[in-house]
Amino acid sequence: xxxxxxxxxxxxxxxxxxxxxxxxxxxxxxxxxxxxxxxxxxxxxxxxxxxxxxxxxxxxxxxxxxxxxxxxxxxxxxxxxxxxxxxxxxxxxxxxxxxxxxxxxxxxxxxxxxxxxxxxxxxxxxxxxxxxxxxxxxxxxxxxxxxxxxxxxxxxxxxxxxxxxxxxxxxxxxxxxxxxxxxxxxxxxxxxxxxxxxxxxxxxxxxxxxxxxxxxxxxxxxxxxxxxxxxxxxxxxxxxxxxxxxxxxxxxxxxxxxxxxxxxxxxxxxxxxxxxxxxxxxxxxxxxxxxxxxxxxxxxxxxxxxxxxxxxxxxxxxxxxxxxxxxxxxxxxxxxxxxxxxxxxxxxxxxxxxxxxxxxxxxxxxxxxxxxxxxxxxxxxxxxxxxxxxxxxxxxxxxxxxxxxxxxxxxxxxxxxxxxxxxxxxxxxxxxxxxxxxxxxxxxxxxxxxxxxxxxxxxxxxxxxxxxxxxxxxxxxxxxxxxxxxxxxxxxxxxxxxxxxxx
Numbered sequence: 001x002x003x004x005x006x007x008x009x010x011x012x013x014x015x016x017x018x019x020x021x022x023x024x025x026x027x028x029x030x031x032x033x034x035x036x037x038x039x040x041x042x043x044x045x046x047x048x049x050x051x052x053x054x055x056x057x058x059x060x061x062x063x064x065x066x067x068x069x070x071x072x073x074x075x076x077x078x079x080x081x082x083x084x085x086x087x088x089x090x091x092x093x094x095x096x097x098x099x100x101x102x103x104x105x106x107x108x109x110x111x112x113x114x115x116x117x118x119x120x121x122x123x124x125x126x127x128x129x130x131x132x133x134x135x136x137x138x139x140x141x142x143x144x145x146x147x148x149x150x151x152x153x154x155x156x157x158x159x160x161x162x163x164x165x166x167x168x169x170x171x172x173x174x175x176x177x178x179x180x181x182x183x184x185x186x187x188x189x190x191x192x193x194x195x196x197x198x199x200x201x202x203x204x205x206x207x208x209x210x211x212x213x214x215x216x217x218x219x220x221x222x223x224x225x226x227x228x229x230x231x232x233x234x235x236x237x238x239x240x241x242x243x244x245x246x247x248x249x250x251x252x253x254x255x256x257x258x259x260x261x262x263x264x265x266x267x268x269x270x271x272x273x274x275x276x277x278x279x280x281x282x283x284x285x286x287x288x289x290x291x292x293x294x295x296x297x298x299x300x301x302x303x304x305x306x307x308x309x310x311x312x313x314x315x316x317x318x319x320x321x322x323x324x325x326x327x328x329x330x331x332x333x334x335x336x337x338x339x340x341x342x343x344x345x346x347x348x349x350x351x352x353x354x355x356x357x358x359x360x361x362x363x364x365x366x367x368x369x370x371x372x373x374x375x376x377x378x379x380x381x382x383x384x385x386x387x388x389x390x391x392x393x394x395x396x397x398x399x400x401x402x403x404x405x406x407x408x409x410x411x412x413x414x415x416x417x418x419x420x421x422x423x424x425x426x427x428x429x430x431x432x433x434x435x436x437x438x439x440x441x442x443x444x445x446x447x448x449x450x451x452x453x454x455x456x457x458x459x460x461x462x463x464x465x466x467x468x469x470x471x472x473x474x475x476x477x478x479x480x481x482x483x484x485x486x487x488x489x490x491x492x493x494x495x496x497x498x499x500x501x502x503x
Contacts, residue, residue, distance in 0.1 A: 028218025
């Protein structure tokens with residue numbers, strides 16, 4: 001039988017007991033893996049084991065897919081009106097909101113982000129996203145297309161059936177909502193994998209329990225945790241999964257695309273890595289630009305795919321920007337610590353592996369001749385903390401071109417608008433970009449010239465449920481969020497009805 005993880009917390013920000021079932025969630029029940037096995041989940045703020053959760057295998061994915069397929073045929077999909085799907089999604093959002101403190105505590109235990117952020121952003125955003133897609137569930141519609149009086153022609157937007165979803169560890173529950181919201185609204189059933197080695201998010205286990213409480217039929221949502229090369233690969237290759245959505249690294253995205261091509265040519269949407277440019281011109285409001293630049297790179301310990309990690313600053317304000325931005329980074333570093341402390345503003349990296357990767361890139365930056373203006377080292381001896389770091393260099397350095405995925409801002413000086421655009425676009429990625437200027441014509445001109453899926457002008461990462469999110473180039477294809485996401489979970493069927501044509 002699957003086990004229960006329970007922990008009582010008495011902290012300044014959360015007092016209570018969190019409890020989850022650690023099994024796989026298949027066909028509306030928590031179950032043990034076919035082959036047994038588990039994976040330890042760590043508290044990144046301490047580096048110590050929190051608990052163990054079940055680790056699935058290909059055989060568990062097969063069982064989950066069978067359950068999802070049966071649910072699609074009998075109790076979900078087009079068998080269930082959109083109004084009913086919407087009611088269940090709204091009920092799910094209500095239950096998450098009811099348990100917001102427990103969800104936030106689990107998220108902070110498992111990821112290390114400050115409790116106030118988990119509650120006020122991650123869980124609140126989850127609720128908002130699910131409600132947004134609940135409103136679309138009864139608005140999935142095709143078109144009647146004029147041809148002739150002897151023919152009725154129209155389109156239907158139909159669900160794929162069973163879809164696979166692979167969600168990252170940086171914003172666990174929020175990223176789950178980005179995936180399950182549009183998938184369920186359009187009538188698909190789901191086999192979901194959350195997290196990675198030693199970072200399997202606990203909030204997904206809690207979510208499974210409230211999915212049952214909300215009244216979703218068994219098999220509509222199935223959660224199979226485990227390792228990428230086993231569970232993730234099984235989802236990507238499965239012949240009865242018709243579509244896969246993945247958020248994570250570009251390297252893994254390539255493998256998923258390849259697995260689709262070698263199996264059943266399933267539809268694939270990918271939201272991958274980034275090394276996003278943030279261009280700050282001389283005429284920008286310097287104080288605001290510094291605050292937004294900090295907001296663009298340092299939240300979530302820099303573990304954000306769209307982080308504004310390459311900051312291009314025009315030469316007229318470069319020195320002032322470096323001084324003030326570096327001071328802000330040092331101040332933030334002084335507020336690192338326990339995620340349940342009211343004073344904590346900077347959390348740890350999610351794992352030892354991630355911390356070591358970041359520190360390796362910082363060593364590389366120093367060897368490449370970068371100038372370190374703030375941070376550049378590990379913070380403390382306990383947990384996986386890295387100091388908020390600011391360094392300057394040139395765009396040909398590996399430490400600036402490659403994705404670091406940590407609290408590391410790379411500064412580049414530029415002279416002209418044309419030079420800034422050339423540097424900004426000189427990357428294999430294209431997830432996001434930003435422009436700071438008081439000149440509206442320049443703002444629009446540069447925004448249109450930048451090769452990225454999301455552009456922010458005089459702000460950064462103000463993502464909206466109603467706006468699409470996704471990348472250009474090797475940052476992926478397809479879109480999350482907004483009405484655009486619904487298109488990635490439906491197939492268009494063209495129907496031609498003879499009303500009187502004769503041969």
